[in-house]
Amino acid sequence: MLNSKHHVIFTITAFLLTSLALVACSTAQASEEEIEALWGTSAHADSESRSFTRWDDEEPPEIPERCAKCHSTHGYRDFLGLDGATPGQVDQPAQVGTTIECEACHNEVAGTKSSAIMPSGINLTGLTQEANCMECHQGRASGVQVSEAIAGLPADKVDAELSPPNIHNNPAGPTQFGTEAHGGFEYEGREYLGRYMHVIQFETCQECHDAHALQIKVEQCSACHKGANSVQALANIRTSNIDYDGDGDITEGMAGEVETMQDRLLLAMGAYAARTEGVDDIEYDGGFVDASGEPYTTWTPRLLKAAHNYRIAALDPGSYAHNGQYIIQLHYDSLADLEANIFGMIRPE
Ligand code: HEC
Ligand code: HEC
Ligand code: HEC
Ligand code: HEC
Ligand code: HEC
Structure with missing residues (x-):
């Protein structure tokens, strides 16, 4: 499987050299x-x-x-x-x-400005202009606040005082930096990927997004990702043959891999709720709700960790591009922690 990934990357790399020249030419200075x-x-x-x-x-x-x-x-x-x-x-x-x-x-x-402090308290340094984007697009809570909230509590006991720390907005910044920013809840004993470097000239916020229109510069993506010439088509991008979500489909985009992991995690949270004493059924409707649509209240520490990781991706329509593999790691580990069936899934290394 790794071989086929390398093959695909190799083809892209060969293509990359020619396309970078094209990309450079198309970036005329705007008035x-x-x-x-x-x-x-x-x-x-x-x-x-x-x-x-x-x-x-x-x-x-x-x-x-x-x-x-x-x-x-x-x-x-x-x-x-x-x-x-x-x-x-x-x-x-x-x-x-x-x-x-x-x-x-x-x-x-x-x-x-070349640094920005994340909600985890970590100061990311060595940044370029994206330091400004990272100040506002960082969300307001991280895995660290989850750890603090559940410290010392038994994993499966409902605690009326518990509720997920409010991430508030799309935490694209910390997600892109992976474990360097600790945006997600990272399970003990597991290793996590850091910053998603993607490819030279398309590493930072302002390189993929136009710094003023904020839209993705799709005409430049398609230079390397064949067919990725509309915002919708970006979701079809994939560069490896690894079937992370184990659904047998290696033609769907990275966005599809993330989406299946999201669906599986929500189902696993429901199954956990059904078998755990005092825990109500859980659904997601822009926020976590119970079966009657009321804000969710019966949190256990284990459910809270999974909910945080679910929400990071749910708030971010670009998580597959910001750091899809880190997002999949978080989902995989939450599924394993909830004792869901992860047979066939592949945790990114
Ligand atoms: C001072 C805070 C601040 C900075 C700096 C900032 N943003 Fe934003 N950004 C916002 C706010 C607030 C919104 C939501 C605006 C609205 O609701 O219309 C937003 C919206 C966006 C959106 C659209 C999100 C959506 O949900 O539609 C994108 C994309 C975005 N910003 C990217 C960037 C990038 C890239 C940078 C750096 C070049 C950046 N932002 C810098 C505060 C900021
Ligand atoms: C770290 C930056 C940051 C802070 C601090 C922050 N917000 Fe936001 N907020 C955003 C961004 C960025 C958006 C745009 C949506 C997105 O990116 O997901 C947003 C969206 C919103 C919206 C529009 C969406 C909605 O939910 O209706 C409201 C209202 C809002 N914030 C209120 C607040 C309030 C009230 C506070 C202070 C208690 C606050 N925000 C603090 C970054 C922030
Ligand atoms: C590798 C390219 C890439 C990089 C780098 C990147 N983004 Fe994105 N971003 C995307 C894609 C693709 C989407 C999804 C676009 C869509 O579906 O509208 C997206 C979506 C977003 C959105 C949500 C927009 C919306 O319409 O709701 C925000 C906010 C955002 N990115 C902010 C950032 C910030 C801040 C950074 C830097 C920390 C960043 N992005 C870096 C590719 C990138
Ligand atoms: C959210 C942050 C943000 C805001 C708001 C913003 N800019 Fe920029 N601007 C940038 C960044 C980042 C760059 C560097 C772009 C790059 O590297 O692609 C830039 C580049 C520029 C440049 C250099 C030419 C270029 O294309 O690189 C000019 C001129 C400029 N901005 C003017 C403006 C004007 C005028 C406004 C208000 C109408 C504005 N900017 C609003 C972030 C911003
Ligand atoms: C110069 C060539 C090049 C350009 C231009 C380019 N990419 Fe990429 N992209 C790559 C390569 C190479 C990879 C594989 C990198 C890796 O994950 O190791 C990749 C991976 C990705 C992935 C993850 C796919 C996966 O299977 O994990 C996404 C999503 C993506 N690119 C989106 C974009 C977007 C959005 C743009 C335009 C803003 C863009 N790319 C522009 C070369 C490029």
Whole structure:
């Protein structure tokens, strides 16, 4: 199986040399007006979004310190220390009425920023411009908060005090860095993959995503991934013959492998609930709910670990591209911990 993977990679590598030249030619410098127009189409410029209007009707209408870094240009500039006060924290509530504007990313601090602290407490260093993306697209909880919540508790006993730490938003940043950021709940005695390096020139957030439009630069992906010329078609990308999810299908994309692991994990959580005393049936509907659709309450430590790993991928439609193998490792280990049938599945090395 490994041989066939290497074969595929080899073919891609041969192709890579020719296509990199093509990619370089197609990256013409955009004018400032073009950049402004691209940004104008993006979620960062969407002044109607809940992300930017949520605080408009508060009294007074301002964004609290704990939310302002990611939800306002003023808040992010304050976080960077451009307000003259301490860098690395927001010192005062931010005015409402901004989105993520040019001045958030283009200033003397953001331009040379090379590190970012993750919700796990780990400081990632040696970053380029993605350091800014990583500050806001990091989620708000990691595997470390799960460990803290369950410390010393028996694995299978319901605890009314337990609830999953709130990841809040798509944690694409920590996922891309794998175990270097400890975004997922990582089981003891298991090794996990680190940063997904993908391929030179397409390693960082701004290399795959246009930094202004935020869309994936699909016309560049298809230079190496045949047929990947629309956002939908990206989900068909795969580069190995390893059948991670054990469903016998090695033509589906990496996205399909992740999706099956997600489905299997949710089923395994349901089976665990059915056989464990005091644990209600569990479903996922944007958040975890019981059979009557009410927010889920009967958590055990074992269920909480699995739920955290499930949610990391559920919140991230790009997890297969950010670090598909790390995501599959987390799911595999959660399935094993729930004593689900993992026969035929292959844990990425
Ligand atoms: C670490 C950065 C970060 C922090 C801190 C943060 N958010 Fe967010 N939030 C985001 C991002 C990014 C999104 C966009 C959705 C996504 O990426 O998944 C978002 C989405 C939202 C949305 C729109 C989606 C929805 O659920 O309606 C609201 C409202 C929101 N956040 C409220 C808050 C509040 C309230 C706080 C403070 C208690 C907060 N956020 C703190 C990053 C953050
Ligand atoms: C979320 C962060 C972010 C925001 C907001 C942002 N930029 Fe950028 N900008 C970047 C990054 C990152 C690059 C480097 C792009 C790359 O390496 O592909 C960049 C590059 C540029 C460049 C250099 C030319 C180029 O294509 O590389 C210009 C000019 C520019 N931005 C102008 C703007 C203007 C004007 C706005 C507001 C309308 C804006 N930017 C908003 C992050 C941002
Ligand atoms: C200061 C915080 C901040 C920074 C820096 C930032 N973002 Fe965002 N980003 C947000 C928020 C908030 C949203 C949600 C906006 C909305 O709801 O319209 C968002 C939305 C997005 C989305 C769309 C997500 C969706 O659910 O539709 C993408 C993709 C994205 N950002 C990528 C990036 C990239 C790439 C960078 C770095 C070049 C970056 N962001 C830098 C805060 C930030
Ligand atoms: C290897 C290429 C690649 C890299 C590197 C990458 N992404 Fe993505 N990202 C994707 C793909 C593919 C998707 C899924 C696009 C889709 O389905 O709309 C995605 C989706 C996203 C989304 C959700 C967009 C939405 O519409 O909901 C966010 C947010 C995001 N990425 C942020 C980031 C951030 C932040 C980084 C850097 C830490 C990053 N990405 C690095 C390829 C990449
Ligand atoms: C220069 C050639 C090249 C370009 C351009 C390229 N890729 Fe890749 N991609 C590769 C190679 C090589 C691999 C295998 C790397 C590995 O996982 O070891 C890969 C792997 C992937 C995977 C994981 C597949 C799997 O089976 O694990 C995804 C998803 C992906 N690329 C998405 C993208 C997206 C999205 C873009 C455009 C933003 C892109 N790629 C651009 C060469 C490229």
